[in-house]
Amino acid sequence: MDRKNQEELPSDLTKEQLLAMYRKMQLIRGFEGTAKKYFEAGEIGGFLHLSVGQEAVPVGTCSALRKDDYITSTHRGHGDVLSKGCEVKRMFAELYGRTDGYCKGKGGSMHIADFSQGIIGANGIVSSGIPIAVGAALSIRMRGTDQVAVSFFGDGATAEGSFHEALNLASLWQVPVIFVCQNNLYALSQPWSHSARDGNLVERAQSYHIPAESVDGMDVIAVYRSVEKAVDRARSGDGPTFIEARTYRFMGHYVGDPGAYMPEEEQEEWRKKDAIAKLRRQLKMWGYLTDKVDEQIATDIEAELQDGIEYARSSVIPEPREALNDVYVHFDYLGRPLKEESNHA
Amino acid sequence: MSTHERTITIRDAINEALFEEMERDDQVFLMGEDIGVAGGVFKVTSGLLERYGPNRVIDTPIAEAGIVGLAVGAAMTGMHPVVEIMFCDFTTLASDQIINQAAKLRYMTGGQCAVPLVIRTTMGAGRRTAAQHSQSLHAWFAHIPGIKVVLPSTPADAKGLLKSAIRDNNPVIFFEDKMMYNQKGPVPKGEYTIPIGEAHVYRSGMDATVICTSSMLYPSLEAADRLKEEGIHIEIIDLRTIKPLDERTLIKSAQKTGHVLVVDEGYQSFGVTAEIAARITEGAFDYLDEPVRRLGAADVPVPFAPALEDMTIPSADQIYSVIKTMVS
Secondary structure, eight states: OOHHHHHHSSSSSSSHHHHHHHHHHHOOOHHHHHHHHHHHHTSSOOOOOOOTTHHHHOOOOOOTTTTEEEEEEOOOOOOHHHTTOOOOHHHHHHHHTTSTTTTTTTOOOGGGOGGGBOOOOOOSSSTTTTHHHHHHHHHHHHHTTTEEEEEEEEGGGGGSHHHHHHHHHEEEEEEEEEEEEEEEETTTTTEEETTTTSSHHHHHHTTOOEEEEEEEOOOOOHHHHHHHHHHHHHTOOOOOOEEEEOOOOOSSSSOOOOOOOOOOHHHHHHHHTOOHHHHHHHHHHSSSHHHHHHHHHHHHHHHHHHHHHHHHHSOOOGGGGGSSSSTTTTTTTTSOOHHHHHHOO | OOEEEEEEHHHHHHHHHHHHHHHTTEEEEEEEEOOOOOOTTTTTTTTHHHHHHHHTTTESOOOHHHHHHHHHHHHTTTOOOEEESGGGGGOOOOOOOOIIITTTTHHHTTOOOOOOOOEEEEEOOOOOOTSSSOOOOOOHHSSSSOOOOEEEOOOHHHHHHHHHHOSSSSEEEEETTTOOOOEEEOOOOOOSOOTTTTTTEEEESSEEEEEEEEHHHHHHHHHHHHHHHTTTOOEEEEOSSEEEHHHHHHHHHHHHSSOOOEEEEEEETTTTTHHHHHHHHHHHHHHHOOOEEEEESSSSSSSSEEEEHHHHSSSSHHHHHHHHHHHH
């Protein structure tokens, strides 16, 4: 798409929709910056994999989804789950390992889920969410609903066997799944060229007879339009779609990785393509955003993030015994019936 | 046998359980390699495709990780998949989906979801199929929190336990010994289930306890019959489920007899026999007349040649000899 087209006022998106996308991208970036700050301050433990720079991909994608559609996500999934509807405060509470977190402090940064919004799990194992999403899509077809399932994953996942098995099965059975590859050009520290000889993911998906396209992952509107087409196809029973969204991880693999292997010039080049700055420019050009409103958005987000941190800090630390619950449905960690259930026996 | 029972094979008992559960619940569906048109490599799923059609009896490509991954996704979103993995040796290909996903998703998400998935697979040596089609890997899965592991030894147990597994909201791995499919036994007519997690005192005795799993029941019975002729009365406990483990029944029996032998077809080291020995030592130490004895598969890859393979599996002769040394 040429630059002129991109700058044209979109007829398929309202001002409110566009501002919501803008706000959500800002919120994700703010969330991750705040998480990084308190991680470095020692308040948040574990691993923290940030998606700063990639916000347009999940926001564009989830803007085309319904609440009852499913997503699977990855270790770098804050943006994905926030886009699908997770709340900042319960996200922070999870990162702080507190009872009000989405997973009651049992999952942490890599495992956030909210089944009430179709978020069936971020996943710490690279590529493992892909067949799970295809399975959710199979379930959709069997139950006869018009939901769709989206699997988010990175370029690194495409070298895993599960990726290939999942694409093959999705294509074979024509289930309503959309594969959204967030190609941020790095798998751990390894550049994309070290993961695949040709580097052409679209051809790779097409080789499984799955309609595929590559979109500018730094353009939220382009991502939205691509996913919307895929959603229409999936809801109409026309099977899976593969979308490669070319994007960039502005930071290292995890907080603490300086990303020294990412060339300076490359980083500079991609920062110029920043999706948030781009949409801000467009919104202003279209008369949808004034400096005053922009400042208000920033202020509101800052307040939401600070409130979220306070919520997390004041949320209750789980009772140590709680570690033994939730292993089995209706059973304790050794598989013995829970007390209230065994009473009638 | 009463008029409420008939004699059928384990194969037919499992087949009946699948028919009845698919009839009972539309969310139950089957997936696996060669399970539809071919009726399963051991013919356990015969007739199901004809009855329930290709949308509920799905012949899959050879893709264990993919199949189990799809089943996990389907299970979390309202379906009850029953996956067949032809040989448990092939569960290695799906181990991430079983161990990191199915077993942990409920816990990692703070109890938000259930993964009502059943994986049926085969175990056991003796079929001359060598090292990659003969293992008994059930202990591996019992090691993992979040999974239940069931391994029946009789047709009645196989049917009742599989029905319970399909109705369970947790991931269950259901091990069928491939050498036992033709084993016949009485099976009740009509609807019944057998609860997961209850061992079965198959035969009562005062002199020694043999705790066994799956097909190891049969050489244990054979040895016990011979010992009975010599006036030695063996209590035989069929575990039926190793996770959760019916520790109470085992400890009670150990306290009664003071002599315990555990027989299991998994590799002896770090396996079921070791775990049971530890539990009984912890729970019945003061009652034991000697250490808990163990017979597992030899710690070697299962060999092909019959003369080699046979010596790697616990036999009735070995069980007999070990018990003789224990009680004499």
